[in-house]
Amino acid sequence: MAFVLYAVPFFFLLIGLELLADRWRGMRTYRLADALNSLSAGVLSQATGVLTKVVGLLTYAFAWEHLALFELSEGNLWVWLFAFVFYDFCYYWNHRLGHERNVLWAAHAVHHQSEDYNLSTALRQTSTGFIFGWIFYLPMALVGVPPLVFFSVAALNLLYQFWVHTRHIPKLGWFEWLFITPSNHRVHHAQNPIYMDRNYGGVFILWDRIFGTFQEELDEEPVIFGVTVPLASWNPLWANLQVYAGLWRDAKRASSWWDRLRIWFMPTGWRPADVAARYPQAKADLRNFRKFEVPLGRGAQIYALLQFVCYLLAGVWLLAQGDTLAIGAVLLACLWVALGLCSIGMWLENRAWASRFELLRLAANLPLLWLAGDLDMLAMNAAVWSCLAGYSLISLLGLCLVRRVGRTGTPADRSEANSPPLAHET
Incomplete structure (x- = not known):
């Protein structure tokens, strides 16, 4: 968490530079309300994280101390390099399942709700990801990655992802084949059908290429940012609760107890058949897409x-x-x-x-x-x-x-x- 604290001034310096680039290039990638909503979600996430970080700390430390198969020294450079790559592999699966299962999407959806795409979007983080997120990194504890190394590479992975949330950087040639870049991460934040649920890596795009989830940004298909069922709110607390509330409401409406239980772990968007029939949800028409906006003096x-x-x-x-x-x-x-x-x-x-x-x-x-x-x-x-x-x-x-x-x-x-x-x- 210290890495994030020290990085805060640089985050806002770069946001200021992006605003200048907006003016210089005649672009409009920022709206005040949307940016404040993203930043508010980030502040709320960090504030609650002071309380909830103990879940990840204790579970990882316990697993490492009692279940580790090997003794890896934090004094070896190769351990740090191994942990950096291994963490991104675990992150890929955490991120991918965060898009593919209802209850995990409920936590991760916060990061995707912005209909703009800029550096403030990078700071739009969940406050509930701690509930299940720790599970995906236990393999690192089992192979013996020390807690100091684990939490350090986790912070570095998060910091790397900040710069890819911009529309001002084009494709980067060969770099696109190995690493997450602004171009292939713009794809990840799109609601266009061709782009949805693609490019999950944090630092490396290799996992997506290996496991078939890579999609290149196409010139003929401009990205439309956001989620297909929009948040339509500037309230960061509701941003964290919206999807949970929808799942809870559908669970209560379901006539089958089995459906009430399994809805949480079914593929994202799955609804009980009787609920979907009685309470249909219309999909947004991207041909007439309009961003959420509220007039304010x-x-x-x-x-x-x-x-x-x-x-x-x-x-x-x-x-x-x-x-x-x-x-x-x-x-x-x-x-x-x-x-x-x-x-x-x-x-x-x-x-x-x-x-x-x-x-x-x-x-x-x-x-x-x-x-x-x-x-x-x-x-x-x-x-x-x-x-x-x-x-x-x-x-x-x-x-x-x-x-x-x-x-x-x-x-x-x-x-x-x-x-x-x-x-x-x-």
């Missing part, structure tokens, strides 16, 4: 951006301090971050009650801080109280100003956004 957009910056800084602080905080403090911080990011998402959706929810969030700041101090979760001092009180007051003034000016450009834009659908197809 400039002032309201600036307010959302500034609020996100505050929560980004809070998320970075939590990532840096998480190992030193009491479990209660981490849990409270995660709830605070989740509440704030959800509020930003509702605001971006221009919900009729978003302003009231935002007022409630701001009013809860000081009581939550008092609770943390009263329970000895955090070291309280005048500076902390002053910063949070100042932030809440300035935010309240900004909220009042935006409400007075108007959140959207015209009265017709003030209608509540459509409710996001419950669905679980790729």
